[in-house]
Amino acid sequence: MCYPSRWVVAFVGLLGGAATTRGADPTDHFEAKVRPVLVQHCIKCHGPEKQKGGLRLDSKTGWQTGGESGPSLVPGKPAESLLIKALSGADGVSQMPPNGKLTAAEIAALEQWVKDGAVDPRMGGPARLGGVTAAEAKDWWSFRSVIRPAVPKSAGTNAIDAFIRAKLAGANLNLSPAADKRTLIRRATYDLTGLPPTPQEIEAFLKDDSPEAFAKVVDRLLASPAYGERWGRHWLDLVRYADTAGENSDHPLPHAWRYRNWVIDAVNRDVPYDEFLRDQLAGDIVAARNPNEKYAPRVVATGFLALARRFGHDIDKDIHLTYEDTIDTVGKAFLGLTIGCARCHDHKYDAITAKDYYALYGILDSTKFAFPGCEPQQRPRDLVPLMPPAEWDRVVKPYKDKLANLDAQQAHLRAEQTKLVRELKARAETTGRVLARGEIPDGGEQVFDKLPAEIEVRAGQFLQLSVTPLKNHGADSTLIEWDIAEVGGKERRWNLTADVLDDLLAGNPHGDTHGNKRVWWFLDTRDGPIPLSESARDLSGKPGLNAWRNGDTPSVFANCAKEPAPVWTKLPGRSVFVHPGPNGNVAVGWLSPVDGKIRITGRIRDAHPGGPDGVGWVLERFTGERGADLLAVAGKSEKQQALERERAALVGSAPVQDVAFAVMESTPHDVKVHLRGDPEKLGPVVPRRWLEVFGGELLPAKAGSGRLELAGWITAKNNPLTARVMVNRIWLHHFGKGLVKTPNDFGARGSAPSHPELLDWLASEFVEKKWSVKALHRQIMLSATYQQASVLRPDAAKIDANNDLYWRFDRRRLSGEELRDSLLTASGQLDRKPGGAHPFPPEASWSYSQHVPFSTFYESDKRSVYLISVRNRRHPFLGLFDGADPNATTPQRQDTTVPTQALYFLNDPFFHGQSEKVAAHALAKPEPARLDELFRAAFQRTPTAKEQDAANAFLKRYTATLTETPPADRTKAAWAALARVLLASNEFLYLD
Structure with missing residues (x-):
């Protein structure tokens, strides 16, 4: 703002004077003492040219609005005003002006003013x-209300042609003649399905001379499942669809495919566009209010939000960047606005403020996004169930009832067993005698070398070897070797390793090699001798590493394999181990099956050195008859094991609910502005609301996150952007360029529409036809404008070189997906069944990191829309042929021509493989029909006489060069080479 120099001259001399006395005219004080200070010291950095910190001081509105830290003045309270604090650098506020402090008189004048x-x-x-x-802002073309314009008077019935002809007439131009029918059906079929027409479809169209012939083709193509795959891909480009998260380890998203397939299905069903957008923003909310058959699809639709890119190492810490990605995508894709530019400050060019940005940010921060996993937290979480809670409760109730019944039975058995164990433990205190005890240091071992030479036993008496942790639980895997030899009698032997190693999991208690049952016992002795009840096979995925355990510990386990097992340590083969619990003992017991004398030998060794200490051990003999007591306890354990097996089987067959990578409601709240976009520097709270330029409507009370209201604001009929933006996208994908050439930017930095009346007519027609995209396709494709030939007219090109007025149809190259799908179609290899989930590794095995991220591409013969999309590594084929960037919204594909594309056709195994299959199909025909078959596969037509001569000459020349190829293979090689020529030709790659 400029001020007459007379103000400065008149009042600058007064700055040194005293502040106005109480009762002086405040306006006079402002003009005399305040305005000159602001002009001299503040306006340069806080005026119309520059607004440091978002603050303007050249008007009352400026300081009332304030900057990133909120209003700069509190009238009547100078001590609470940021501007006054800044004059002296008080309360940690940066001193202003930064290059020199105001005089005391200037500061006093400003303080008095406030x-x-x-x-x-x-x-x-x-x-x-x-x-x-x-x-x-109100007068900006895209913010004006959409008013249906009058259709210019013109010959014909299609309004599109009337608008186009009117523009052409102004430049003394006219439409080109119609394309020939073969060109037209090829154009339309690729346009709507991304695939070539079949020879039979072309033949039928050529024979149909009715006025409705092309309309019937359009309707047939719109009804094809391939239509949704083609136009669904356009939407997936726009919403930056991917099958990985995008953070530094690029975690897989195993459920993302549900959203991809939902888009394809919704496009095929011609879901009204306003409903299509609403479900992607708030489908879960709509579904919860009226659960029906659309519940699951609506939840899946919110995958649009959940698929936002993740950032950094620990993605929860960078969630503000995920929200920015979402706001940016919503703004560009739905509204044609670059709202993301307002994250750090008010938009420099458009009518969007930082407060607008954080009003929308609060809506997202009140939403729970599915968590994909990241390097420090590998497992996904917060995936969204696809069944209404009440329905799921009904489904799962029988399972829960059975589970509760089993749990009650187990609790009853445990209580009975506890009573038996207490009685057994009490009797043991009077009948037990220690035979030997000791402690082994870390990495050490001890043998049983201080035992009596002979020990008398009776059938039913019990020997128990207990291993206990020391204070630091240093030895966790302890090797046990225990041998018992009968002295006299039949001189039988019982060896722990030999008796149990080959069938450890046969039971606990375990039999011996003499046919006696229940001789060896594996016990948890922390609260009494209770048999370990849980069996486990192939621990850590190692075959032959089996265990009896209670939880993870205590346990008795064995490496039954001959080779050492490298697990937490290297466990020697054919060995038995025990692992005490951190809070108590584990024991191996021998229940004597004989009356007589025995000799005991054995050793204990730390099998996993490295802890601060080893283990203690004690070998006890219980002289009383314990067999009946132990068998009673074991009986309870066996019943518990049976119940546990039944429970495990029940849990294994439990109802499993499908889930989606989607969003759900969270705790609703407003957020504070992030000053300069930094989440660590917070400004004032901003209420959740709509964009101020469109009224700034606040959320009603108890609105939840606000996503449903946001969807309503975006799809409201009086929103001037949503319909304009979408019809422009549809026009773009039909003609190769939009009526607005910046499809994601309808703001000040974007292009103005080339045909504004046509754009508004299409937008109003779109809404009037209940947001039907298919109806808009028909309107466009049945126009003479769409059906024009693509032949260049030099006279017209001199006037309109870029064809901005649409005096012909622009030729285009096939997209990457169209090219790959066409190659598979030509070779007969295209799998037309819809794609499903990708074969990702099980989530339990994930260990992705910044250095070893997920980066796998899965081979498939399905349509290219179903190929895996990896964010941090482009698909080799689609990356080469200008596929969409899955990290950002892609409104329009690039169209590059680079040497590596030509090299692809020369060298790529996939291309060569498809060419060989095309040639093989041709060679399967009688010789006179082979060239016809080859040309039909490539171009859906037969060759001309000139082309036949050229092809035959090529085959003859090429065959002559194959001197090192076996004669039997030369024909195949030559025809494969000819197929490569056709499949790399402009007629195959380009569409007229």
């Missing part, structure tokens, strides 16, 4: 919204 109410007669300029004034 104390007196901060009277400010400056009205300043007009109110501003972001980079424009409110009046400019």
Whole structure:
């Protein structure tokens, strides 16, 4: 803002004077003492040219609005005003001006001004919204209401042609003649399905001379499942679809495919566009309010939000960047606005403020996004169930009832067993005698070398070897070797390893090699001798590493294999081990089956050195008859094991609910502005609301996150952007360029529409036809504008070189997906069944990191829309042929021509393989029909006489060069080479 120099001259001399006395006119004080200070020291950095910290001081509105830290003045309270604090650098506020402090008199004048109410007669300029004034925003072409224009008078019945012809007439141009029928059906079929027409479809169209012939083709193509795959891909480009998360380890998203397939299905069903958008923003909310058959699809639809890119190492810490990605995508894809530019400050060019951005941010922060996993937290979480809670409760109730019954039975058995164990433990205190005890240090071992030479036993008596942790639980895997030899009698032997190793899991208690049952016992002795009840096979995935255990510990386990097992340590083969619990003993017991004398030998060794200490051990003999007591306890354990097996089987067959990578409601709340976009520096709270330029409507009370209201604001019929943006996209994908050439930017930095009346007519027609995309396709494709030939007309090119007026149809190259799908179609290898989930590794095995991220591409003969999309590594084929970037919204594909594309056709195994299959199909025909078959596969037509001569000459020349190829293979090689020539030709790659 400029001020007449007379103000400065008149009042600068007064700055040194005393502050106005109480009762002086506040306006006079402002003009005499305040305005000159602001002009001299503040406006340069906080005026119309520059607004440091988002603050303007050239008008009353400026300081009332404030900057990133909120309003800069509190009238009547100078001590609470940021501007006054900044003059002296008080309370940690940066001193202003930064290059020199104001004089005491200047500061006093400003303090008095604020104390007196901060009277400010400056009205300043007009109110501003972001980079424009409110009046400019209201008058911006894309913010004006859509008003259906009158259709220009013109021959014909299609309104599109009337608008196009009117523009052409102004440049003394006219439409080109219609394309020939073969060109037209090929154009339409690729346009709507991304695939070539079959020879039979072409033949039928050529024979149909009715006026409705092309309309019937359009309707047939719109009804094809391939239509949704083609136009669904356009939407997936726009919403940056991917099958990985995008953070530094690029975690897989195993359920993302559900959203991809939902888009394809919704497009095929011609779901009204307003409903299509609403479900992607708030489908879960709509589904919860009225559960029906659409519940699961609506939940899946919110995958649009959940698929936002993740950032960094620990993605929860960078969630603000995920929200930015979402806001940016919603703004560009749905509204044609670059809302993301307002994250750090008001938009520099458009009517979007930082407060607008954080009003939408609060809606997202009140939403729970599915978590994909990341390097420090590998497992996904917060996936969204696909069944209404009440329905799921009904499904799962029988299972829960059975589970509760089993749990009750187990609790009853445990209580009975506890009573038996207590009685057994009490009797053991009077009948037990220690035979030997010791402690082994870390990495050490001990043998049983201080036992009596002979020990008398009776059938039913019990020997128990207990291993206990020391204070640091240093030895966790302890080797046990225990041998018992009968002295006299039949001189039988019982060896722990030999008796149990080959069939450890046969039972606990375990038999011996003499046919005696229940001789060896594996016990948890922390609260009494209770048989270990849980069996486990192939621990850590190692065959032959089996165990009896209670939880993870205590346990008795064995490496039954001959080779050492490398697990937590290297366990020697054919060995038995025990692992005490951190809070108590584990024991191996021998229940004597004989009366007589025995000799005991054995050893204990730390099998996993490295802890601060080893283990203690004690060998006890219980002289009383314990067999009946132990068998009673074992009986309870066996019943518990049976119940546990039944329970495990029940859990294994439990109902499993499908889930989606989607979003759900969270705790609703408003958020604070992130000053300069930094989440660590917070400004004032912003209520959740709609964009201010469109009214700034606040959320109603108890609205939840606000996503449903946001969807309503975006799809409201009076929203001037949504319909305009979408019809422009549809036009773009039909003609190769939009009526607005910047499809994601309808703001000040974007292009104005080339045909504004046509754009508004299409937008109003779109809404009037209940947001039907298929109806819009028909309107466009049945126009003479769409059906024009693509032949260049030099006279017209001199006037309109870029064909901005649509005096012909622009030729285009096939997209990467169309090219790959066409190659598979030509070779007969295309799998037309819809794609499903990708074969990702099980989530339990994930250990992706920044250094070893997920980066696998899965081979498939399905349509290219179903190929895996990896965010941090482009698909080799689609990356080469200009596929969409899955990290950002792609409104329009690039169209590059680079040497590596030509090299692809020369060298790529996939291309060569398809060419060989095309040639093989041709060679399967009688010789006179082979060239016809080859040309039909490539171009859906037969060759001309000139082409036949050229092809035969090529085959003859090429065959002559194959001197090192066996004669039997030369024909195949030559025809494969000819197939490569055709499949790499412009007629195959380009569409007229």
